[in-house]
Amino acid sequence: MRNFLSDFRFRTNRQAGVYRTLAAVALTAALALVAPMAHAEQLSSDAKAAIPHDVQQIIMVDYREMQNSPVAMSLRDHVMPPELKKLQDALTKSGLKVDEDTDALAFASFTMSNPDGKGGDIDQTIGIAQGQFQTREILANFAKTKVKPLIVRNNSIYPMGTSGLSVVFLNQTTMVFGSKVAVAAAVDARDGIAPNFLTDYEMVNNMAAVDSHAIWSLLNAKGTQTMMKSMLAGAAQFGDYDSVKDQMKSSRYTMDFANGVKFDMAIITSDTLTAATVATLLKGMQMLKKQNGTPLEQSALNQTTIDSSAGKLTVDYSSSDSQFASLLTSTLFQSVVK
Numbered sequence: 001m002r003n004f005l006s007d008f009r010f011r012t013n014r015q016a017g018v019y020r021t022l023a024a025v026a027l028t029a030a031l032a033l034v035a036p037m038a039h040a041e042q043l044s045s046d047a048k049a050a051i052p053h054d055v056q057q058i059i060m061v062d063y064r065e066m067q068n069s070p071v072a073m074s075l076r077d078h079v080m081p082p083e084l085k086k087l088q089d090a091l092t093k094s095g096l097k098v099d100e101d102t103d104a105l106a107f108a109s110f111t112m113s114n115p116d117g118k119g120g121d122i123d124q125t126i127g128i129a130q131g132q133f134q135t136r137e138i139l140a141n142f143a144k145t146k147v148k149p150l151i152v153r154n155n156s157i158y159p160m161g162t163s164g165l166s167v168v169f170l171n172q173t174t175m176v177f178g179s180k181v182a183v184a185a186a187v188d189a190r191d192g193i194a195p196n197f198l199t200d201y202e203m204v205n206n207m208a209a210v211d212s213h214a215i216w217s218l219l220n221a222k223g224t225q226t227m228m229k230s231m232l233a234g235a236a237q238f239g240d241y242d243s244v245k246d247q248m249k250s251s252r253y254t255m256d257f258a259n260g261v262k263f264d265m266a267i268i269t270s271d272t273l274t275a276a277t278v279a280t281l282l283k284g285m286q287m288l289k290k291q292n293g294t295p296l297e298q299s300a301l302n303q304t305t306i307d308s309s310a311g312k313l314t315v316d317y318s319s320s321d322s323q324f325a326s327l328l329t330s331t332l333f334q335s336v337v338k
Contacts, residue, residue, distance in 0.1 A: 042211050043106060046170045047128045050186040053195035055110040056223035062214045063102050071321040072257045074328055102131040112185050124182040129175050155187045206252055213254035224251040224267060232281055247274040261324040267313040275308035282306050300327050
């Protein structure tokens with residue numbers, strides 16, 4: 001079974017091997033690929049509280065909805081980060097029935113103070129899985145194999161073999177995984193020892209605009225600027241980019257596979273002129289891609305709408321399942337996921 005955590009690559013500043021954002025994949029290719037689901041899985045209160053305050057990006061995936069769509073699972077396979085294969089192996093050995101027990105997955109990228117005391121911030125990523133987990137059996141297996149947890153107040157953080165990763169169960173339905181440092185930061189946030197995501201009122205408010213969708217993501221200013229830098233990899237030739245990059249304040253996107261593939265993205269900027277300038281840059285990249293693309297790629301680019309209004313840039317794309325499935329094998333798509 002392919003890695004159940006391979007649904008998305010999650011790109012953060014200064015982390016060379018971490019997961020690329022799905023939005024970067026879509027928009028670097030000048031695509032816009034996502035839309036509402038009536039019963040999409042939402043982050044629980046414990047999960048939200050476990051995300052540290054200085055979060056750059058959150059990606060939420062309704063794993064059940066992904067499984068119900070062949071094209072969604074095909075997308076997962078094409079953007080699978082091999083770095084996470086070891087996590088599935090570790091979880092499986094621990095007794096977790098990955099595909100049976102998991103309802104939703106989330107990834108959060110955040111910055112934190114360097115724990116070694118050398119100063120400066122470091123980037124970390126945690127994963128959050130929600131479902132009906134057989135925690136009693138998993139913990140019994142840890143005890144049987146003499147795995148000793150790190151005790152942090154009432155939390156038991158378990159190392160997961162030689163993977164270098166750790167896991168903590170916040171409750172019967174929510175677990176957090178990642179490096180030991182990242183997981184410890186998550187439980188500090190959840191326990192109120194450190195500020196958490198819920199104190200970032202702007203991002204919390206933005207969540208209301210996306211969390212009814214099958215797949216959604218929120219990015220803060222730094223995350224948005226990092227994503228846009230990746231999307232506009234060739235924009236150095238456009239002199240306006242440097243003048244507007246710091247005016248990008250936040251962004252969000254959603255994706256759905258209920259009736260074909262649909263993606264909607266909104267980038268919030270400081271003013272109307274900035275939004276219009278970024279829209280012009282994206283349209284310029286779109287034109288460049290059209291000139292060199294195959295007929296299939298050109299068709300996809302023609303189905304992408306880029307617009308701006310009142311300080312907000314929007315990118316929208318929709319296609320049939322078959323059109324999108326064909327696009328996954330294109331040179332354009334492969335160039336941004338490898």
